[in-house]
Amino acid sequence: MKRFFYPQTIAVIGATDDPKKFGNAVTSNLLSNTNLQAQVFPISRNNSTVSGLKAYKSVNEVPVDLDLAIILVPANIVPSIVDQCINKKVERIIIVTAGFGEINEEGKEIEQQMLEKSKSVGIRIIGPNCVGIQNVDIGMNASFIQSPIPGNISMVSQSGSFGCAVIDGMKWQNCGISKFANIGNAIDVSFDDIINYFKEDENSQVIAVYIESVKNGKAFFKGLKETSPKKPVVVLKGGRTSAGMAAAESHTGSIASNYTILKTAVEQAGATMCKTIEEYIIALKTFSYLTLPRGKKIGVLTNSGGTGVLFSDKAEELGLKLANFSDQLKEKLSPHLFSLVQKVNPLDMIAGAREKQYYEITKAMLEEDSGIDIVVACGVYPPFLGMKFENNYRGIIRAWNDTGRKKPIIPLLVFGNGYKTITSFAKQEHVPYFSSPSEAAYAVKILIQRMKYLNTHNL
């Protein structure tokens, strides 16, 4: 797989200057990063130059060996182009073009023929019917979709535009990507190939999988099982219900796998199984930003009683328990609280709580001997008394920094316009925030789940 992600020479077959064609999008995306350490060769039947580069009539004319070819020509001529690539001994092929196995039986047959030929000479294929791949670490966008921000998450997605939406959603949440692959109809390279590669890849610290169907279940689960001890793997399955499965079938031409069976197997393999996009993004954000807790004792502080109540609800629903504050901790908290405040968990500091209080209380809970393993610091926008949302958040993060970021912190900032003011701060400090009690409770749940998984397996 490494050859797909670190090519030295890349041919774009079907490259064009016509901005309405995918062949243009892929070429521009590749060339958009001037630091890219690979040479790009446009292949075009009709143009002598593309994007200012010399264009070749076919891969055979390219004067150097090719590591990777990306095919974007119409479906009917794809097989002959694959033949040319085989002749040229192009090591790796991505077929972006759609209109094969997802359409009809004939398409499936053509897929099989291409696969057999390439397999016999050791050439690997990603696709067809995919958007391409990306290696953000080296600035390579070999796809027709947007570039993510750099980060430690690597993703393999069966659906292209969905992967694209998730990348966009992650950007929105300050979550960055290391590598991305959309495997489309997956006639050759499959989930387990990519997952096994991410497992070994140092920059891939969290692995994201969007799946609609598993072709080779055994290999898939083996991949998960071997990867989970090393890094968190987060799985979202499209087609959980019969309606969803029917929709998936017409989407990538594959029979969607039974959800319940899949869920059990994924969780047994030590991976995190999500039910919704929301859970998926939160899980990725959580593992990308936070270390694991050493235990399961949760401490909650808030300036809004209602938010504390709703978090407690969701936490209990997910099987989590709020800790009882020790007398020692209560004593530490006391000098920083209004006299009315009851020293119970969740700790309602009431609406007048300001940055200094947020700092002191969060810090007390984060300290080594607090008896708390995970701190959930809630805040609602306090639009009175000249108080500022972002200051309370700053207090939380300062406490996290001053205690060496040793315990996970879940800043739960409910709603609103305050977000505008904290986004750049969050980016600069590389800190997360969560937007609802459900999100926060889910983050806590999966952190504890993974901690337990690793403990159980003595990892």
Added chain:
Amino acid sequence: MKRFFYPQTIAVIGATDDPKKFGNAVTSNLLSNTNLQAQVFPISRNNSTVSGLKAYKSVNEVPVDLDLAIILVPANIVPSIVDQCINKKVERIIIVTAGFGEINEEGKEIEQQMLEKSKSVGIRIIGPNCVGIQNVDIGMNASFIQSPIPGNISMVSQSGSFGCAVIDGMKWQNCGISKFANIGNAIDVSFDDIINYFKEDENSQVIAVYIESVKNGKAFFKGLKETSPKKPVVVLKGGRTSAGMAAAESHTGSIASNYTILKTAVEQAGATMCKTIEEYIIALKTFSYLTLPRGKKIGVLTNSGGTGVLFSDKAEELGLKLANFSDQLKEKLSPHLFSLVQKVNPLDMIAGAREKQYYEITKAMLEEDSGIDIVVACGVYPPFLGMKFENNYRGIIRAWNDTGRKKPIIPLLVFGNGYKTITSFAKQEHVPYFSSPSEAAYAVKILIQRMKYLNTHNL
């Protein structure tokens, strides 16, 4: 209740120019709207003017009759201030000050004494331990929290800062408020009083309730039952679990009511019971923006197969069914689709779909004879071929406008930076958007639920 929301004369007791005090926040909020048709009288023991207005030592000195007094003085002198208000025959009192029944038994006794005195002369009290009330229709912000944007939702909340967070969240979603009341410890005015008032109030078209405990269940459910036939009532309960209930107890000093019993009763009364803040905001947005469908046949279109799959999953999970397209509809759709596209529901128009296609397909489904009752129009951000997220959204909305907005439309726009570009368009056109398959499916579910409720009761 009308007297609380439409006062002509208002006294702020504990008014001050000190920006760190709630007495300042309430005075400034009241005076911030220069169109407010009520006279404001600051009451202050220490200052002769507040906010540039003459301040009075006590309500007795105010030369006119007072409709409403808002009390912000320290807890220990609140009872004597209430006595003064009774002497002055102030019609309505809001006690913002905290430190009564939510703290201890003594506080509960003081509450009872104040209640008995005021009750005997027909004066009503909101609070104590509340943020105040608002009537956005007349620009009256008689609270220390921020002003919402104007709209058709009226809310009663047991928690102040939570109500405040929801208002902020709604602003973010372009959802406006007509009236807002936080009833705090609710020694006198209770949920049913406010709900019954909103029921009759013309501008309150959707009613939002955030509740932690019900004191007088019978009156509460009677209120819901009488209101639901007229307008949708959306309820969120804090303290659904034992952990949440314990947290609620320390929050507003009340024993939280059993969730399961409450849920059944709320739903029997025809109201919508939400489980999370997310559901709450979506329900409010949905009822605020959309008309009810005439049937339960759902049509889905998308430029992202994965999104269609995930919506189908969530829909089935919520007991919803996607319609089968009639031959007549398929024929109408055909000329606007790429040849590869299969004419099944969800309709995956594939990633190349542009504004015109979105317009034509959405319109075909929205038309009178389409056999579709609710249209879910999904889009992911298409970051290629020069396509723009907002254009596809425009296509959807144009189709909705051109068909007279007769059927509900659920624009499901998954994630991302595209939001920035559509927010102002959405505001200007007064149209909603939903951000995930779960959100969209929930919106569809509650619309159908309410349609069925009204049908069953021949309403």
